[in-house]
Structures are given as C-alpha cells and as structure tokens.
Amino acid sequence: MAKRIDVSGLSAYYGTTKAIEDISMTVEPRSVTAFIGPSGCGKSTFLRTLNRMHEVIPGARVEGKVMLDDENLYGSGVDPVAVRRAVGMVFQRPNPFPTMSIYDNVVAGLRLAGVKKKSVLDGVVEKSLKGANLWNEVKDRLSKPGAGLSGGQQQRLCIARAIAVEPQVLLMDEPCSALDPISTLAIEDLIGELKSQYTIVIVTHNMQQAARVSDRTAFFNLAGVGQPGRLIELDDTQRIFSNPSVQATEDYISGRFG
C-alpha cells in the first residue's frame, strides 16, 4: 500500500512567480517525513505538488518529476484526479463537508469512486473511524452533521475520510495548527499509528512536533523575500535536531531566525 516518493528537479510557479525551485528528495515508504522552515519558504506549495493540488489554483504550474514508485505523477496522460485518489491530503483547517453527516463524510471519497454497496460502506466507515481513533466518540451519532464535532474531532474525521479510500501516501498540511494541545496530541499519536501502513508527509510550523512525530525531517528556506524556496537539507530527524550539516538549519531550529 505505501509507496516511495522520488522527486527530482521540481519547481512550482504561481503565474510568473516562482515559489519553489529545483527540489529533489526521496520520501521513504512507511515513515513520517516532516517539512519545516520559515513562513513563505514553499513547504506547503511543495506538499501540494505531491498530489497535484498545486495546479487547481488558476495560473499555477509545476515543472519537474514526482515518481510514485515507478510512475511519474506529472507524466503525460496521467489524470490528476487519479493521482489525488492515490495520494490523500489533510488540510490545515479541519474541512469536513458541512452539508454531510459524519458517515457521509467518511465515505465521500468512496462514493466518488462509485462504491454504492451499503455493507461495504458500513465496513469502511467503522474501519476508517477506528483508524482515526474517532470511532468510540461518534459511533452513536454517525448520522449527525460532521460540522457539529469539536475541532480536533473534525480533523480526525478528515483523516478518516482521507484513509477511507486507502491511499498510498498521506499528505498533512499543518494538521494541528488550528487545534488545542490535547487534540494535537491525539493527532500525533494517530500519525505514529498510521505510519505502519502509509507513507506520511507532514508540514509543520512546530519544531517540537516535527521532532516528536517524524523519522526524517526536511528543512526548507528562502534566500530572501520574493525569492523561491529551496530544500536546504533532508536527514534523519534526530540528526537534524542534534547535529545538522548546514548552518542555516541549526540557526532555524535553535530559534535564531524564522
């Protein structure tokens, strides 16, 4: 299920503005890779190129290659819709569909894929909600609106919705930034459990969080305002936080800038 991501020479643009430049990296399967870096360094933009969500913004485009095992996501004839089914995403702010019940939110992706059988959907709802550590809290009110849950529960609902379609990769764009510390802890625990099955990439502003949840950490930086963001280094999380090989990384994690 989990696949390796191999990025080479990737640049992304908003209109004529280059947001990230020439990024190459490998993300290992069944591990958590964290992206850290100051605001505007392009880590979220880079994350969104990994499931072709970058290009939904008018005028945005991508150059370079993203290999998911042996398939280039930007190859000709590749359907971005199919890419997004294989690479799931959880957003910064919890975004369950407000017009849908908890149940319908979880199976939204499956319904898009054409699954209709009630018994299959029922099974997936239970499995995904258990997978997202939300089952016990919502099992008696699956028909209630998803927007009625607390922020942390909504975010776990979004994770359940993302894993319901059994993606190969799970991208998380600052999934805890809108949550309180207890909900954050719940999500972090969940990430630790999910990595046995999925390739997980998480963008975070919280360096302690990167240190807690990730196996590998990538540090992004930009040379100045208006300059494109670049990958500075990618290494084992422990090494990044104890003995990084680039001075800028050390300056950032020790709080000297950013």
Place this chain on the structure above:
Amino acid sequence: MTSSPPATSEGRVRRRRGDSRLGDAVFFNLSRGSGILLLAVMAAIAGFLAYRSGIALSKNQGNFLTTFEWTPDAAHPKFGIAVLAFGTLVSALIAMIIAVPVAVGIALFISHYAPRRIAQPFAYLVDLLAAVPSIVYGLWGVLFLVPHMDGLTRWMDQYLGWTYIFDQSKSGVPPRTLFTVGVLLAIMVLPIITAVTREVFRQVPRMHEEAALALGATRWEMVRTAVLPFGRPGIISASMLGLGRALGETIAVATVLSTNSVLSLHLLDPGGGTFAQNIALKFNEAQPFGRDALMASGLVLFVITLVVNGVARLIIARRKEYSGANA
C-alpha cells in the same frame, strides 16, 4: 481622560440628565417606529383586502373557489377564482421548471467554470436582463415570442399531445397561451435567480472545494459534493424570489393574455388567466362591487405568496444544521 467629566458630588459614574444618550434614544425610537410602521402597513393592507373581500363574498352567487365565470357586476353576481388560480400556479410552475435549472447552470458557469475575463461581463449581462421593464417583456412576448412559439407549440402537440395537457384542441390560432406566458415568465425571473445563486456559489469556502478535489473529485464531482449542497438553501431562496415575481407578474402577462377566457387544462390552447392579469384587465371597467370581487382575488394571491414563502423557509430550516453556516 483629558476632557472634563461631570464633577458631581455623587461621582463620575452618575449620568447627567440629557447627556449624550440623546442619539441612542432617537435611534431607538426611529428603528422601533419603522418596525411598527411596517406592521401597521401590513395590517392595513390585509384588513382592507379582507373587509372588501367580505363584502364581495357575501353577495357572490357562485362558489368563490370553484366557479369558472367572472361576472361580479351582473344582476346575479357570480365569480370564482378557479381559472385564475389554475393559470397563476401553472404559468409560475412552468416558469420555475424552465428557469431554475437554467439559472443554476448559468450561475455555476459564472462562478466555477468560465475564465474570469468572460465571467464578469457575462454576469453583468445577466443582471442587465433584470433591468428590462416588464411592459417591454410583455410587448416582446406578444410581438416576438408568440409568433415564434408556434412551431414549438405544434411540435409539442404532435409528440406530447398524448399527455392531455399538451394537446392542442384548437389549431391555427396564435399561441397566446399559458405555456407561452410560462416561457416569458421564465425569462423574466431568470436574472434574479441567477444573481442570487451565483453569489451563494461564490461564497462556498475554498477549503470545502479543495477537500473534494483532494479526494479525487473531478470538477463536476466537486461541484456536486461541495458547491451544490452548500448552495442548496440559496437556490431555494432564489427560486422563491423568482416564484414570487412569477406569481405576481401583471403587465407582461396581461399583454400576452389580453382576453380572459374559460378554464382550459390544455396549456397550448389560447386563454386562461392569472390573478394579477385579471385585476389589471378588469379593474378600470369594473363597478364598485366588481372591484371588491377583484380585491377578493388579490387577497387569495396574497395568501398564496405567503404560503409559498413559508414553505420555503420550512425547507431551509429543516436542514439548518447541515447548512454550513456553522462551519
């Protein structure tokens, strides 16, 4: 703290009489007065209609609900709203069936499909349709639409005649029919429905659209899972606004259906009438009692419009917790 506060012996918190609260008092009374005035006007209209209707109904020799004729000024006054109620509801229904899907389509095109430089002028163009006066629509309806409905009318008679309502019993006459009126009303209510639904679709939060896209939704699936459900209450409200206009439209209908006639369930036959059209055509030549009878029909239109709005509110309120308003 530099301005001098009232230095009374009781201390500073005590308010001076007639101090700066004057604005509050004026504004409070002004807004309360406006509210009371609105209620008073509503009550006056309803009371007036009910009183005059009462006079008319007490002398009606026919059944107000089921009589087809409208002869209140005859020696034995007989009048009923059957023809008018049927015509009003059916023409408005035809208008809704045509206008709502088209308006939603146009609104989606403007908000989610068209490139920005096309969407903006296109939106203005649709708004411009709303600025056309209804008498112009009426003239256009008689002079252009009626002759051009001929082919469609015959086609529908030929292929849909078996449905009875689309069967044309008299052929060879200009189609000044309820169906033509429905089409004309559809065009008239299109801009208001389009404008309101377009604004609602524009307000769909980007994050809900991205949620759908990230799940592997195509653009149409994104519209179906995120945009349309979010916009549903807005579509209903917009349709009700349009329906209100279609039910009450007077001069355009009266221009096309300039001769009132008997109730016919054949929508493609000339004739039929609506409440507003009937009042417009009959009011000038009516005797005082005939006017009271027309008031009674106006009261019915008033009630129908109220009921329609109430039902719309109920539909919206029933799914309030799913409305997305709390997201």
